Amino acid sequence: MILVTGAGGQLGQCFRKLSADFPEMSFIFAGSGELDIADHAAVKRMFKHHSIRWCINCAAYTAVDKAESEPEQAKRINVTGVKNLARACAAAGIPLIHFSTDYVYHSNQNRPFTEDDAFSPKGVYARTKLQGERAALNTHPFGLMVIRTSWVYSEFGHNFVKTMLRLGAERPVLNVVFDQIGTPTYAPDLALAVLQIIDKVQCAEIPVEHLTGVWHYSNEGVASWYDFAQAIFEIRNMPCRVFPIETEDYPTPAQRPPFSVLNKLKIKTQLGVEIPHWRESLIRCLKALEV
Numbered sequence: 635m636i637l638v639t640g641a642g643g644q645l646g647q648c649f650r651k652l653s654a655d656f657p658e659m660s661f662i663f664a665g666s667g668e669l670d671i672a673d674h675a676a677v678k679r680m681f682k683h684h685s686i687r688w689c690i691n692c693a694a695y696t697a698v699d700k701a702e703s704e705p706e707q708a709k710r711i712n713v714t715g716v717k718n719l720a721r722a723c724a725a726a727g728i729p730l731i732h733f734s735t736d737y738v739y740h741s742n743q744n745r746p747f748t749e750d751d752a753f754s755p756k757g758v759y760a761r762t763k764l765q766g767e768r769a770a771l772n773t774h775p776f777g778l779m780v781i782r783t784s785w786v787y788s789e790f791g792h793n794f795v796k797t798m799l800r801l802g803a804e805r806p807v808l809n810v811v812f813d814q815i816g817t818p819t820y821a822p823d824l825a826l827a828v829l830q831i832i833d834k835v836q837c838a839e840i841p842v843e844h845l846t847g848v849w850h851y852s853n854e855g856v857a858s859w860y861d862f863a864q865a866i867f868e869i870r871n872m873p874c875r876v877f878p879i880e881t882e883d884y885p886t887p888a889q890r891p892p893f894s895v896l897n898k899l900k901i902k903t904q905l906g907v908e909i910p911h912w913r914e915s916l917i918r919c920l921k922a923l924e925v
């Protein structure tokens with residue numbers, strides 16, 4: 635049985651949808667109402683009452699700007715909650731797949747970050763996500779996979795693509811920052827990669843111990859938020875014009891890294907993951923949103 639926590643979020647919902655394509659795997663989907671990962675006793679009960687063989691943690695405090703005024707709440711979920719899951723998985727001797735963020739990198743580097751590059755998180759969200767990674771890796775020294783991803787979007791929940799579609803239908807012109815560079819990640823691509831990795835472990839193609847550590851996953855390619863918005867309107871054939879603006883003209887409570895492109899060589903070469911280009915995946919998402 636694969637436990638998916640935070641199942642009501644966008645990545646969680648992608649796992650739920652994709653689970654139909656993996657009939658040999660059985661799942662328990664626990665939203666925040668069914669399992670509060672920060673409640674240690676509740677996590678223990680979940681593991682006691684179900685025969686859990688894998689845990690995929692999609693639960694997180696993801697309100698990047700709000701976290702600046704709610705540091706305790708962000709820490710409770712992103713650090714304490716993750717530690718609770720890591721402890722329960724370690725006690726049960728099962729792997730945990732956990733997601734972190736490109737925001738742990740915040741420097742002047744201008745080549746894609748590898749998993750070994752120095753991190754320098756700025757802001758509460760980024761710092762708590764990094765603390766959560768560290769806590770998990772220290773608590774669960776085997777089979778603990780931390781996947782750092784970036785700019786996640788899908789047909790579920792709130793995300794940049796849905797916001798652009800809404801605003802682009804309401805306004806003739808939108809200002810979007812062009813000096814933050816990264817790579818969008820279509821959440822169903824990430825969910826598929828994870829289930830394929832689990833499948834490879836279950837088929838003994840990859841030893842479970844091999845998963846331990848930090849991995850990068852985003853789609854291929856590079857974009858600014860401006861490029862991303864421009865592509866959305868171009869593919870959808872919407873007349874909305876996009877003006878490139880600088881980050882300083884769009885101040886937010888939490889700082890975003892100016893460049894956070896992830897190098898995915900490790901996950902591609904060591905786990906055989908195939909990654910589509912972000913534009914190709916964006917086309918699929920926009921098609922899915924049409925139905």
Ligand SMILES: NC(=O)c1ccc[n+]([C@@H]2O[C@H](COP(=O)([O-])OP(=O)(O)OC[C@H]3O[C@@H](n4cnc5c(N)ncnc54)[C@H](OP(=O)(O)O)[C@@H]3O)[C@@H](O)[C@H]2O)c1
Pocket residue numbers: 639640641642643644645646665666667669670671672692693694695696711715733734735736763783784785786787791792
């Ligand atoms: N979204 C991005 O652009 C992005 C970028 C890089 C990395 N990531 C990482 O990717 C992962 C998935 O992100 P996402 O976009 O799917 O986030 P999301 O849509 O915000 O989903 C997070 C889910 O966690 C749940 N949750 C919050 N507190 C919880 C708790 N104490 N116990 C159990 N569940 C709880 C939320 O439930 P409620 O809504 O009911 O509170 C929500 O359903 C996260 O680890 C995130 O940090 C995301």
